[in-house]
Structures are given as C-alpha cells and as structure tokens.
Amino acid sequence: MLGCFKIGFLFGCRPVIDLDGTHLKTSNGGVLLCAVGIDGNKGMYHVAYAIVLKENRKSWEWFIGLLILYLKIENSYTWIVLSDKQKGLLRAVEELLPNSEHRFCVRHMYSNFKQIHKGVQLKSLFWKAASATRLVDFNSEMEKCKALNIEAFNWVRARHPRNWARSHFSTWPKCDMLLNKFA
Structure with missing residues (x-):
C-alpha cells in the first residue's frame, strides 16, 4: 500500500x-x-x-x-x-x-443464471432489468421475465435488487456500475 x-x-x-x-x-x-x-x-x-x-x-x-x-x-x-x-x-x-x-457483479450473476435458465430472450430481459435506471422500467422487464419463465423470475427475485439492479442503487455516490471488472 x-x-x-x-x-x-x-x-x-x-x-x-x-x-x-x-x-x-x-x-x-x-x-x-x-x-x-x-x-x-x-x-x-x-x-x-x-x-x-x-x-x-x-x-x-x-x-x-x-x-x-x-x-x-x-x-x-x-x-x-x-x-x-x-x-x-x-x-x-x-x-x-x-x-x-x-x-x-452482474456478469458473475448472469453467468450463474444462464447455467440454469438459457435463452436469448431471458438474457435480454435479465440485462435490461439490471441496467434499467427507473423502477418502472425494472418492474416492466421483471414482469416480462415472469410471463416468459416463472422459474427464471423466481431465481432473479431471490437476489435482492439493491445488490445488482441499477434502478435500486443509491444515488449519492454517483456510481451506477454493474460490473466489478473495470477494464
């Protein structure tokens, strides 16, 4: 140091x-x-x-x-x-x-998610939910996921969105990063 x-x-x-x-x-x-x-x-x-x-x-x-x-x-x-x-x-x-x-890190989370829940549509919904900046958009993507695959929805909902979804991040640090690999 x-x-x-x-x-x-x-x-x-x-x-x-x-x-x-x-x-x-x-x-x-x-x-x-x-x-x-x-x-x-x-x-x-x-x-x-x-x-x-x-x-x-x-x-x-x-x-x-x-x-x-x-x-x-x-x-x-x-x-x-x-x-x-x-x-x-x-x-x-x-x-x-x-x-x-x-x-x-959402990339690590998605890596675990896709081992169980495969598909281009689920991938798209997952990343749209994670990167949504407004709660209304996050909820919309989650509802689409629920309609498409209830097991995938339940898997994602078991992880608190404050840890991975941009719409749930606090705003005071002015940081909306989703990945822990900056480079």
Whole structure:
C-alpha cells in the first residue's frame, strides 16, 4: 500500500472499492487480492494489493481490515463495495463494512443464471432489468421475465435488487456500475 495511491484515491476517486482475487499460476501458488477504485472517468485506480495463500474469509478479513486502517474508513455508510460475491468475501464485507452498499457483479450473476435458465430472450430481459435506471422500467422487464419463465423470475427475485439492479442503487455516490471488472 503506497502513500501516493492513498492520497490519489481519497482526493480523486469516488467512494467505490472493487474487491477481487485472482489465483497466481506459479509454482508457489497463492492468490492476489486487489482493491481497485474508480476515478471520475470510470477508470481504474489501484488502491492496494496483497498476496495470500488462499482466498477465504480469513484472508479477506485480514485484507479488508488493513484497507480500513489504510484509508481511515470510520463510517462504512458512505462506501460502495463491488465484488463477485465470493463467500469468504461476502461475509468479510458484511462484518467489517456493515453499512456499506455491497453490489454484486452482474456478469458473475448472469453467468450463474444462464447455467440454469438459457435463452436469448431471458438474457435480454435479465440485462435490461439490471441496467434499467427507473423502477418502472425494472418492474416492466421483471414482469416480462415472469410471463416468459416463472422459474427464471423466481431465481432473479431471490437476489435482492439493491445488490445488482441499477434502478435500486443509491444515488449519492454517483456510481451506477454493474460490473466489478473495470477494464
């Protein structure tokens, strides 16, 4: 964690952090945990990174704990956390940043959805519902999904829209990103 990144993030970026891990393909293995912010142009801004043995709740709690100290996060209410909903990460965010707005990557969500519910029409309805900016449009797309495939509708409705649907996002951070991969 470098001081220049901290200053740049705190003074030049939105209160949004993308948390992600990627497996290292080396003889030693390990996982690279990353915290990436976004600037005013929706560009990536590297905040912090660490290499851990494996991606689990304990490693995420350690990393997020350091991030909280590093960025001096006193009130998580003003922060948005984007993630792929990895189980260890989900619980760590809930525990350490309980008041943050936790958003899930819609691409990961759709990847799980399409394994069970296939079809071009369902794909279109899913993405239209996720990207709708108005509640009326979101509800319209969800009703179309319900009419087309009730099981698909129930699958989507089981996930709270505040975590994945643009129409349900809070407006104070001025960030409507649906994906946790900025690049």
